[in-house]
Amino acid sequence: MRPKDQERAIEEVVSRVVNAAATAGGQQLEAAIADTIYHERQRVQKERPSKERSRQLATWDRTRSRLLAGSDTTRRAILRELVEAFAREVLGNFDERVHALATRAIPVGLTALLRATSPFQLIRWRPGRSKMRLEQHLTVDGELDHVRAIASKGTLICAPTHSSNLDSILLGFGMHEQGFPPLLYGAGLNLFENPLMSFFMHNLGAYKVDRRKTAPIYKDVLKTYATVSLELGYDNLFFPGGTRARSGEVEKKLKLGLLGTGLQAYANNLRSGNPKPNLYVVPMVLSYELVLEAETLIDDYLREIGRSRYIITDDEFSSPRRILAFLRGLLDLNTRIHLTLMPPLDVFGNRVDREGRSVDGRGREIAIDRYLRSRDGELTVDRNRDQEYTRELGCRLVDAYHAGNTVLPTHLVAFAVFEELKRLNPGMDLYRLLRTGGAAESLTYPEAARKVDALRDRVVALSDAGKIRLGEAVRTKRGEELLVTALRAFGTYHSRPALERLGDRIFSRDRNLLFYYRNRLVGYRLEEEATS
Amino acid sequence: MSDRPGRVGVLGGGSWGTILAHLAAQCGSETVLWMRNAERVEELNTHRTNRRYLGETPLADGLRATTDMEEAVGPADLVIFAIPSKAFREQAGRAGEFVTGDQVLLSATKGLEPDSFNRMSEVLCQETCARKVGAISGPNLAKEIVAGQPSATVVASRFREVIQVGASMLHGANFRIYGNEDVRGVELAGALKNVVAIASGTAKGLGFGANVRALLVTRGLAEIQRLGVKLGADPLTYSGLAGIGDLMVTCGSELSRNFRVGLGLAAGQPLDRILDDLGETAEGVNTTKVALALAQREDVPLPIMESVSRLLFEGATPQEVMRDLMTRRARYEIDFDYSAEV
Numbered sequence: 001m002r003p004k005d006q007e008r009a010i011e012e013v014v015s016r017v018v019n020a021a022a023t024a025g026g027q028q029l030e031a032a033i034a035d036t037i038y039h040e041r042q043r044v045q046k047e048r049p050s051k052e053r054s055r056q057l058a059t060w061d062r063t064r065s066r067l068l069a070g071s072d073t074t075r076r077a078i079l080r081e082l083v084e085a086f087a088r089e090v091l092g093n094f095d096e097r098v099h100a101l102a103t104r105a106i107p108v109g110l111t112a113l114l115r116a117t118s119p120f121q122l123i124r125w126r127p128g129r130s131k132m133r134l135e136q137h138l139t140v141d142g143e144l145d146h147v148r149a150i151a152s153k154g155t156l157i158c159a160p161t162h163s164s165n166l167d168s169i170l171l172g173f174g175m176h177e178q179g180f181p182p183l184l185y186g187a188g189l190n191l192f193e194n195p196l197m198s199f200f201m202h203n204l205g206a207y208k209v210d211r212r213k214t215a216p217i218y219k220d221v222l223k224t225y226a227t228v229s230l231e232l233g234y235d236n237l238f239f240p241g242g243t244r245a246r247s248g249e250v251e252k253k254l255k256l257g258l259l260g261t262g263l264q265a266y267a268n269n270l271r272s273g274n275p276k277p278n279l280y281v282v283p284m285v286l287s288y289e290l291v292l293e294a295e296t297l298i299d300d301y302l303r304e305i306g307r308s309r310y311i312i313t314d315d316e317f318s319s320p321r322r323i324l325a326f327l328r329g330l331l332d333l334n335t336r337i338h339l340t341l342m343p344p345l346d347v348f349g350n351r352v353d354r355e356g357r358s359v360d361g362r363g364r365e366i367a368i369d370r371y372l373r374s375r376d377g378e379l380t381v382d383r384n385r386d387q388e389y390t391r392e393l394g395c396r397l398v399d400a401y402h403a404g405n406t407v408l409p410t411h412l413v414a415f416a417v418f419e420e421l422k423r424l425n426p427g428m429d430l431y432r433l434l435r436t437g438g439a440a441e442s443l444t445y446p447e448a449a450r451k452v453d454a455l456r457d458r459v460v461a462l463s464d465a466g467k468i469r470l471g472e473a474v475r476t477k478r479g480e481e482l483l484v485t486a487l488r489a490f491g492t493y494h495s496r497p498a499l500e501r502l503g504d505r506i507f508s509r510d511r512n513l514l515f516y517y518r519n520r521l522v523g524y525r526l527e528e529e530a531t532s
Numbered sequence: 533m534s535d536r537p538g539r540v541g542v543l544g545g546g547s548w549g550t551i552l553a554h555l556a557a558q559c560g561s562e563t564v565l566w567m568r569n570a571e572r573v574e575e576l577n578t579h580r581t582n583r584r585y586l587g588e589t590p591l592a593d594g595l596r597a598t599t600d601m602e603e604a605v606g607p608a609d610l611v612i613f614a615i616p617s618k619a620f621r622e623q624a625g626r627a628g629e630f631v632t633g634d635q636v637l638l639s640a641t642k643g644l645e646p647d648s649f650n651r652m653s654e655v656l657c658q659e660t661c662a663r664k665v666g667a668i669s670g671p672n673l674a675k676e677i678v679a680g681q682p683s684a685t686v687v688a689s690r691f692r693e694v695i696q697v698g699a700s701m702l703h704g705a706n707f708r709i710y711g712n713e714d715v716r717g718v719e720l721a722g723a724l725k726n727v728v729a730i731a732s733g734t735a736k737g738l739g740f741g742a743n744v745r746a747l748l749v750t751r752g753l754a755e756i757q758r759l760g761v762k763l764g765a766d767p768l769t770y771s772g773l774a775g776i777g778d779l780m781v782t783c784g785s786e787l788s789r790n791f792r793v794g795l796g797l798a799a800g801q802p803l804d805r806i807l808d809d810l811g812e813t814a815e816g817v818n819t820t821k822v823a824l825a826l827a828q829r830e831d832v833p834l835p836i837m838e839s840v841s842r843l844l845f846e847g848a849t850p851q852e853v854m855r856d857l858m859t860r861r862a863r864y865e866i867d868f869d870y871s872a873e874v
Contacts (some may be wrong), residue, residue: 348633360627361660361663370634385691
C-alpha cells in the first residue's frame with residue numbers, strides 16, 4: 001500500500017473495528033478484549049521458552065489487570081491499542097517502485113534464491129539454465145482482454161484456486177507480465193520465513209497473516225483491512241478456498257468471510273459516494289501438471305486432520321532443495337502451468353460485460369445497487385441477506401473454477417488408471433485400496449492406454465460443452481502418447497512416482513499421489529464413464 | 533419498507549395463481565394478476581370472478597387483472613410465479629425484463645425442469661436478476677382456500693427477508709404462513725408428491741381403501757425423502773407441511789388434479805384424454821419422467837414412481853403395476869438407502 005494510504009488505512013481499520021465492538025455495549029467490549037487476551041496467551045504459551053515469550057506473557061497479564069480495574073474509557077483505549085498493534089503488524093510495506101523491481105527480478109530471483117540457500121545446488125546448476133525463464137512455462141490465458149477492459153472501471157478481486165504456495169508468486173508474476181497493477185494479498189507468516197522469499201512476497205503486495213492468531217478481533221482486523229484497501233482502490237488477491245486444496249480437487253467449498261469483504265466494500269462505496277464503486281471478482285484457475293507439495297497435501301488430507309492442521313510449516317515449500325528439484329523438473333519437461341482467467345463477476349455473482357456493467361443471464365443490464373436498497377431506495381443493512389449474496393457469488397465461483405480447470409496429462413492418466421484399479425477391486429473401500437493396492441494392483445500397458453483414450457473422449461466432450469478446458473497435450477494427443485507424457489512427468493519430481501511402467505504393466509509406486517492427481521477431475525461425473 | 537400498502541404481482545391466472553392473488557389482496561396489498569387470456573382479465577375486472585377455475589366464487593376487491601406483464605411485475609414488491617413448469621422458463625425470462633434486485637420473487641409452481649433438473653426457484657435466478665428468491669408450497673387445495681377454509685403453507689427461502697415479505701403479504705385470517713430455509717427440500721417435496729398422487733388416484737380407482745392409501749402415502753414419502761436427501765435436502769422438511777402435509781392432501785382428495793389423473797388411468801382411459809378432460813395442468817405427469825431420470829443419475833430406487841411411469845408411458849395396466857409393487861422383496865421400513873432386505 002502506498003505510504004500516504006497506509007496511515008489512512010490503519011486509522012480506518014482501527015476506528016471501524018473499535019466502533020463495531022464498542023457499539024455492541026460495555027460488556028461486549030470487555031468480552032472482546034478478554035477473548036483476545038485469552039487467545040493470544042494461549043498462542044504465546046505454545047511457543048518455546050524465551051525472553052520474548054516471557055515478555056509477551058507479562059504484557060498480556062498487565063493488559064488483563066488494566067482491563068479488570070478499568071472504566072469504559074480505559075476498555076476502549078485498550079481495545080484501540082490492541083487493534084492498532086494488530087493492524088500495524090498486518091500491513092505490508094508495499095512500494096510500487098520496489099514492486100516493479102521485484103517482478104522483474106522474480107525469474108532471476110527464484111534462481112538466486114535457490115543458489116543463495118544451497119551452495120551445493122549452485123555448483124550443479126547448469127550454466128545454460130542460469131536464468132529461469134518462468135514466462136515460458138506459465139501460460140496466462142482466458143478472459144485477459146475482458147479483465148483488462150474493466151480493470152480501470154473498478155477494483156479487482158482476483159480469486160484463484162489454491163494448490164501450492166507457489167500460486168501467489170506465479171500469479172503475481174503472471175499478472176504483472178500481462179500489465180496489471182500489483183495485487184494486495186494476505187499471506188501466511190511461514191511464507192515470509194525465507195528472507196529472500198519474504199522480499200518478493202512483500203513487494204508483490206503481500207501483507208502478513210498470522211494464522212496462529214485466532215482471536216476474533218484479529219480476524220476482524222484482517223477483514224476490515226481488506227475492505228478498506230478495496231475501498232481505496234487497491235486490487236486484491238483472495239484465495240476463497242482458504243488454504244491449499246488438500247485433496248487435489250478443484251475447490252467446491254469456499255470460505256466466504258474474506259470474499260464477503262467485496263460486498264462490504266461495495267456497500268461502503270455506495271454510502272460514501274465513491275465515484276468508482278464497482279468491484280469485479282475475477283475467478284482464476286491455476287492448473288499444474290505436477291504440484292510441488294502434492295505428497296504432503298494428500299497425506300494430510302488422508303489423515304483426516306487436514307482441517308485441524310491447516311498450517312503446514314514443514315512441507316516441500318520449506319525445502320529449497322525440493323523447490324529446485326521441482327523447478328528443474330518443470331524446465332526439463334517443458335510443461336506449462338496454466339493460469340486461466342474466467343469471465344469476471346460482480347460481488348453478487350452476476351456476469352460483468354466489457355463496459356464493466358453487470359448483466360443477467362440474458363445479457364440485460366442490472367442496476368446492482370438495488371440489491372442493497374429497500375423498495376423505497378434506501379440503502380439497508382441486512383447480514384443474512386448479504387451472506388446469501390456472497391454465498392451465491394461463491395457458487396458461481398465454484399462453477400467458474402470447474403469450467404476453467406485445464407486438464408493436463410497427469411490428471412487424465414491418474415484418473416483413468418485409478419478408476420480402473422477401483423473397478424478391478426470391487427467393494428474395497430478407498431483407504432484399503434490406497435494402503436494395499438488391492439488384489440489387482442496393476443494394468444497392462446495397452447489396457448491403460450485404452451482407458452486413457454476413452455476418458456479423453458469424455459473430457460473432450462466436456463470441453464466442447466464449455467465445462468472444462470484442455471491443455472495442449474490432451475487436445476492434440478491420444479491414449480498412448482498421453483500415457484507416455486504423464487509417466488515421464490510422474491517420474492521426474494516426486495520421490496516415488498504416482499505411476500511407473502515395468503515391462504508391459506503399469507504400477508503405482510505412490511497410490512496416495514495417484515489419488516491426488518486423479519482428484520483434479522472429480523466433480524464432472526466422469527467416474528462412471530471411466531470404468532465402463 | 534415504508535407505510536404504503538405492499539404491492540404484489542402474480543403471474544398465472546390458473547386456480548392457484550388466482551387464489552394467491554386473492555389472498556394477497558385480502559391482506560390489503562395492491563395486487564395485480566397477470567394472465568394471457570384477455571377475456572378472463574375482462575371477466576375478473578368486471579365481475580370479480582374466474583369462472584373457468586373457481587366458479588362463481590367472488591374474488592377480493594383489491595385484486596386487478598391485466599395482460600400486460602410489466603404492469604404486474606414492475607411496481608411489485610413481491611412477484612409470485614404460478615405458471616405451469618413447461619412455460620415457466622420462458623415466462624420468467626419475459627418477466628426478467630422488469631425485475632429489479634430489490635424485489636422478492638416466489639415460485640408457486642410444483643415442478644422440475646426436464647434435462648437440467650432445475651427447480652423453479654433456480655430458473656427464476658437464471659432468468660432474472662433477482663437474488664431474493666424462494667418457493668411457496670404446502671397442502672393447499674385451491675377450492676378449499678377460496679371457500680374460506682383455514683389452511684397453511686410454507687414459504688421457503690435462504691433469505692429471511694423473503695419469508696418476512698411472503699408472510700406479511702399473504703398471511704391472513706384463514707391462511708397461515710410458516711417459514712423454512714430448506715428451499716431445495718420444499719421444492720422437491722412439492723414436485724415429487726404429484727407423482728405419488730397419481731399412484732394414489734389409481735389405487736382409489738381400483739376400489740382400494742384407506743389401507744392402500746396409507747401405504748402409498750408413507751412409502752411414497754420414503755421415496756420422496758430418499759431422493760430429496762440425496763440431493764441435499766433437510767430430512768426434517770419432509771415431516772412438515774410441504775412434505776407429509778402436502779402428500780396427505782394430494783393423495784386423498786379428488787380435488788387434486790394428479791389424483792384425478794390416477795382415477796382416469798384406473799378406469800382405463802388413455803392419458804391424453806384424461807389430460808384434455810382435466811382442463812388444467814397435472815404437473816405429476818411431467819415430473820414422473822424427470823424424477824426417474826434424476827433417480828437414475830443419483831442411483832436412488834423409487835419403486836412407486838417407477839410404477840407410475842410404467843402406467844403413464846409404457847402401457848402397463850394398473851392391476852399389473854399393483855401386483856408388481858406388492859410382490860417386491862420384503863425390506864426394512866426405516867432404511868435410508870433402501871438396501872436392507874428382510
